Amino acid sequence: MEAFGLLLHGFAVLLTGKTLVLMMVGLVLGIFVGVLPGLGGPNGVAILLPLTFTMDPTSAIVMLSCIYWGALFGGAITSILFNIPGEAWSVATTFDGYPMAQQGRAAEALTAAFTSSFIGSLVAVLLITFLAPMISSFALKFGPPEFFAVYLLTFCSFVGLGREAKHKTVISMSLGLLLAGIGMDTVSGQLRMTFGSSELLRGINFLVAVIGLFGISEILLTMEERLALRGHAASISLRVVLSVWKDLPKYWVTLLRSSFIGCWLGITPGGAIAASFMGYNLAKRFSKDPESFGKGRIEGVFAPETAAHASGTAALLPMLALGIPGSGTAAILLGGLMVWGLNPGPLLFVEHKDFVWGLIASMYLGNVVGLVLVLTTVPIFASILRVPFAAVAPMIVVSCAIGAYAIQNAMFDIWLMLGFGVVGYVFKKIGIPLAPFTLALVLGNRAEDAFRLSMIGSGGDLKVFWSNGLVGSITTLAIVLLFWPAIDGLLVRVGWTQRTGTTSR
């Protein structure tokens, strides 16, 4: 009940004219970046971050999170109408969404996608509302070893559960952690890895790297591809919306199962991509008519969209409660919080109640407003694709440069952004994942501080990470997850489990 009271307080914080306007602006900008080819949630949030620099933290985070919700909604438009998944997690939506559009059921598919996105997010937000305060109050008892163990768990689960080649995840993560350490050592004040450069004294700002990695590299990648699009027009009528909603109870098992999968994979860093495929595969496996999947079945849209959005939203739970982002976008939002001097983690719930509950309230409201907005404006946003990319691309480059410069008022950061843009382009093309890099860059200093404090406390004895049941369990779980592919292979060999796949269609 306490959570309910605090949530009401959050709504009171949120329901001001200014915040509501920012929410609408965020949603519109989010849908805009979601629809534009090559851009998506993380890129949109990273590029538009500078718009929020001079706002108060609550307004800023509300706008940023609404950009994120908007981008999630917008991605479905291109997946269904153009068979172009804006993000990897939208791939599964195209399996049945695009065939539905081809059959002249685009409005039905879009309504299903938006509605299931809303349901998935709603379940995850409910989870955040009631679970985050409990986790954060539990985490208040954490010391440095427990925190380092949780960071280790996050890093190890990215390696063990990620779909990419393990060594590439390790490369990406260790590079991110190393770059996070450049500059002045926070404990001793000594300079590290600066090689005499005065520009590197400040270190590499996480947001500059993200703007380059996500924004510039996407422009390069998008330009590289053919930009000729051919798609189906759609406008959603109230009759179609009501007809899809009327049938919703029929799919309650699918929606619930996908929500659960999404929340689970969002909290553990499994990610929205795995969630959407798993949601789709399980819906197909438990269907009485699995053969009809891939041919325009509405359940094939409900399942991945619910799971992906539940996952994307649930990824904010560990970010708020523990200061550990569950996804790349959550990591960017976390970076945003740091810009305003807020330290995500257990203390946030104690020291910045207005902010936390305003944000959670905005998740509810942002989703409702977002749903109504996309349902009513699909034709307008779909027509954005008619704007030549040759006009959009340089504007995005300029926005990226403004963002990179504004963080520290340094020209060097614009060059750094360009460098990271090239790195992001090459990494994406050879399959080195960027999410672990982003996560490591944002968590690097915190992880190092926790490790050093733990080691100082124990006099250099690594047994400190097994010194009590809690830290021991987390560390052991981290090691199990790190070697999960080998353990899974062993279990399959002895016949205990069947190999799990996430990409079958």
Place this chain on the structure above:
Amino acid sequence: MSQTDLEIAVEDPTAPEDDSPAVVSSGTVEIIVCLLLLALAVALGFDNWRTGASWDSTGPEPGYFPFYLSIVLGCGSIYGLIAALLARRAVSETFVTRAQARRVMAVFVPTLLFCLVTQFLGLYVASFLLIAGFMRAIGKIALWKSLLTAFLFTAIMFVTFDIAFDVIMPKGPLEAAFGY
């Protein structure tokens, strides 16, 4: 489905040809990236070792944590190098074709010039030149539309950041002539 039902169509006049020859394979780029990362790991590892990668009376020295990370990065790079060399014997994917490379450079070079011009003439002049030039040269969009779009976008950015939100951007002689 008949063609008349396809109502949203965006054409790309400069689309890369499908049969364009490969410039470089993904395998070769992987090898180059792994070698560069290995060199970076060695350089950072050396710097951390120089800074202090062991223990003193107060605990781990500043280079302790990053030194071991350099070793992890180095090991990952060596593994990646061996994996890429072995995989190269099999059929390697194309990293980029000549037509694609031309398009990537068509964005990268103007962006590079934009950064350079920003340093000397300020961000707003550079952004005007980038947008107008890009729309005209790459998008083949009418000159007046390119100039108007570039002017409007730059003006909106200036009003939004420098005036409304007080986020000061790098400026050059033009802004100075107007007293900014």
